[in-house]
Amino acid sequence: MAGVEITEQLSELRKDFPIFADIEATRPFYYLDSAASSQRPAVVIDTMNRYYRHSHANVHRGVYGLAEEATGIYEAARRHLGRFIGASDPVHEIVFTKNATEALNLVVQGLGRVLLTADSHVLLTEMEHHANLVPWMILQEQLGFTIEYLPFDAEGLLVLDDLDARLERASILGVTLMSNVLGTLNPVAMLSERAHAHGVVVVGDGAQFVPHFATDVRELGVDCLAITGHKMLAPTGIGALWAKAEILEQMLPFLGGGEMISDVRLDGFTAGEIPHKFEAGTPPIAEAAGWDAALDYLEMVGMDAISRHDRQLTTYAMRQMRERLDDRIKIFGPQDVTKRGGVLSFELADVHPHDVAQVLDQHGVCVRAGHHCAKPLMRELGVGATARASFYLYNDEHDVDALVDALLDAYQLFHG
Amino acid sequence: MNDLDDLYREIILDHYKNPRNQGVLEGPTVHAEEGFNPLCGDEVKVYVQVEDGVVHDIKITGQGCSISRSSASLMSQAVKGQSLDEVKATVSRFKRMIAVEETEDEPEPVDLRVIGELAALQGVVKFPVRIKCATLAWNTLMLALDEESHSV
Numbered sequence A: 001m002a003g004v005e006i007t008e009q010l011s012e013l014r015k016d017f018p019i020f021a022d023i024e025a026t027r028p029f030y031y032l033d034s035a036a037s038s039q040r041p042a043v044v045i046d047t048m049n050r051y052y053r054h055s056h057a058n059v060h061r062g063v064y065g066l067a068e069e070a071t072g073i074y075e076a077a078r079r080h081l082g083r084f085i086g087a088s089d090p091v092h093e094i095v096f097t098k099n100a101t102e103a104l105n106l107v108v109q110g111l112g113r114v115l116l117t118a119d120s121h122v123l124l125t126e127m128e129h130h131a132n133l134v135p136w137m138i139l140q141e142q143l144g145f146t147i148e149y150l151p152f153d154a155e156g157l158l159v160l161d162d163l164d165a166r167l168e169r170a171s172i173l174g175v176t177l178m179s180n181v182l183g184t185l186n187p188v189a190m191l192s193e194r195a196h197a198h199g200v201v202v203v204g205d206g207a208q209f210v211p212h213f214a215t216d217v218r219e220l221g222v223d224c225l226a227i228t229g230h231k232m233l234a235p236t237g238i239g240a241l242w243a244k245a246e247i248l249e250q251m252l253p254f255l256g257g258g259e260m261i262s263d264v265r266l267d268g269f270t271a272g273e274i275p276h277k278f279e280a281g282t283p284p285i286a287e288a289a290g291w292d293a294a295l296d297y298l299e300m301v302g303m304d305a306i307s308r309h310d311r312q313l314t315t316y317a318m319r320q321m322r323e324r325l326d327d328r329i330k331i332f333g334p335q336d337v338t339k340r341g342g343v344l345s346f347e348l349a350d351v352h353p354h355d356v357a358q359v360l361d362q363h364g365v366c367v368r369a370g371h372h373c374a375k376p377l378m379r380e381l382g383v384g385a386t387a388r389a390s391f392y393l394y395n396d397e398h399d400v401d402a403l404v405d406a407l408l409d410a411y412q413l414f415h416g
Numbered sequence B: 001m002n003d004l005d006d007l008y009r010e011i012i013l014d015h016y017k018n019p020r021n022q023g024v025l026e027g028p029t030v031h032a033e034e035g036f037n038p039l040c041g042d043e044v045k046v047y048v049q050v051e052d053g054v055v056h057d058i059k060i061t062g063q064g065c066s067i068s069r070s071s072a073s074l075m076s077q078a079v080k081g082q083s084l085d086e087v088k089a090t091v092s093r094f095k096r097m098i099a100v101e102e103t104e105d106e107p108e109p110v111d112l113r114v115i116g117e118l119a120a121l122q123g124v125v126k127f128p129v130r131i132k133c134a135t136l137a138w139n140t141l142m143l144a145l146d147e148e149s150h151s152v
Helices: A002-014 A018-024 A042-055 A065-084 A100-115 A134-143 A163-169 A188-197 A245-250 A285-301 A303-328 A353-362 A375-381 A397-415 B002-007 B010-017 B066-079 B084-097 B112-126 B128-151
Strands: A094-097 A121-125 A146-150 A172-176 A201-205 A224-228 A239-243 A261-265 A268-271 A329-331 A343-348 A368-370 A386-390 B030-037 B042-051 B054-063
Touching: A042 A065, A042 A285, A065 A094, A065 A239, A065 A285, A094 A100, A100 A134, A100 A172, A100 A201, A100 A224, A100 A239, A100 A245, A121 A134, A121 A163, A134 A146, A146 A163, A163 A188, A172 A188, A188 A201, A239 A245, A285 A303, A303 A329, A303 A343, A303 A397, A343 A353, A343 A397, A353 A368, A353 A386, A353 A397, A353 B066, A353 B128, B010 B066, B010 B112, B030 B128, B042 B066, B042 B128, B054 B066, B054 B084, B066 B084, B066 B112, B066 B128, B084 B112, B084 B128, B112 B128
Parallel strands: A121 A146, A121 A172, A172 A201, A201 A224
Antiparallel strands: A094 A239, A224 A239, A261 A268, A329 A343, A343 A386, A368 A386, B030 B042, B042 B054
16 A cells, blocks of 8 residues: 555654644644745755744854855855756856746846847747746837747646757747646657757746656756755745856846945946845845755755655545545546656536635645646646645654545535 | 535535526626636636616626636626625625724624625635635626726
8 A cells, every 4th residue: 555655754853843733732633835946844944944043144244253154154055056947057046036937037048148139039838837928928028029838638748749840949948847736747858959950048946846756967867957946845036047157257237236246336337246246135044045955954864765655646646635525526637656756636526726725724634725826727727726645754644534534525515 | 624624615505506697798887897716717707787877787607616616606796786885895894803803893783684695605714724715706896896997
């Protein structure tokens, strides 16, 4: 029984996350919304606490010991994140941002303004999150280039029939590594290889993928990758853009201010060195320290173990949903679990996702209901909203059982 | 589960499953307005036909959850045949009931006999996130009527 294995492996880990014991003391709590934001182990919270109690000063400014200590903590997090994703130059290729959305805005404005003109084509996919759509549309309003979209099929897989023709026209390919709605794992290594054959720069959205799979940017072949901390056990308020050093060198500054310059005169400025030229203002230092601790934790558990666990739980959930709800439930995205991550969007027959989520909440089951910041994708699916359950290392089959029990109750309430 | 039963009482489920006044209206005296709840993707379109200062007819299309659809249906029943002043009073009473409209003074208790079937939506108060679902059609109706008052 896959389910039993899951429990035995992870019942210990769950104790590292104080929120579970805290809430479970008073009510049932089945947290199935990690694709929106994960929970944090105590070590991440304690690290931030320790930083503020003992080590805080602004970074890259003071020459006193405490400022150097804070700078050291911040830069160590940068190097750790770089190593974590297989960057060849961790010191220069990681730019800290507020989140993955800001990382994508940074690359759109920084690189888009260099590479794109009114005649250019940008190739995106119909399954992108708004964060990898709207920044391009904002720049499109300024520059007037064309945006094309790769469609997806009934299984939620990208349709790549005319990929080469589209890449031939394109300057940039923007693609999510994993859909936040369908769970689809896109064949990014292959897409990057084909894109590069046409001289196309590849911008990957790693917000959903990086927290769940061992990531090596060299294997993926992407040129830029947007990442966020809060979906991978780290604090909110910090994300990162990884990009090849030669790409970052080409990019124009995006946010201006302190820290990102080497000189400012009254008639202009000279931007600083990478990655600092993209980090205007005081950065999220405590959050970087927390992210560093989160990376340690993920490495201790092992990213491959996490991927395996997600897959076991997804398999168990799909089977339970089908067995106990049969044709009353529709699961979107690839039915083959090897083609998807631990994100399950579904529709309960004739019950609106909002109502589903409301009834589930009464059972202590937390799922997301809505358009998941992917309205074009929703229109393709022909729905206004879906409910979505997503798994992480601290979930087990009890969470899935509670979910399916609650779904049966919701169905009963609206059809009884 | 009492709160939930309150939220999904029979009247709401009935209006969700069999929404009243569904459809579209056309003609020179018809005003239409679309409303969206960006949070959940709910959409509603309200058509009102106003003649001699009275809501002569009202129709509604759209998609949404049980709360937003039943609220729209109940609203259409409540305001059909009302004068514009009466509609305003009904909207205000409804919003006070679900605690959207705040007053400086002690709010007067809502008279459930006056508000009628709309009282079924009272349970929404306990679910703040759902208040937006409940008010979507009402806010859209007010926009449609604003348009009406501008065009006179």
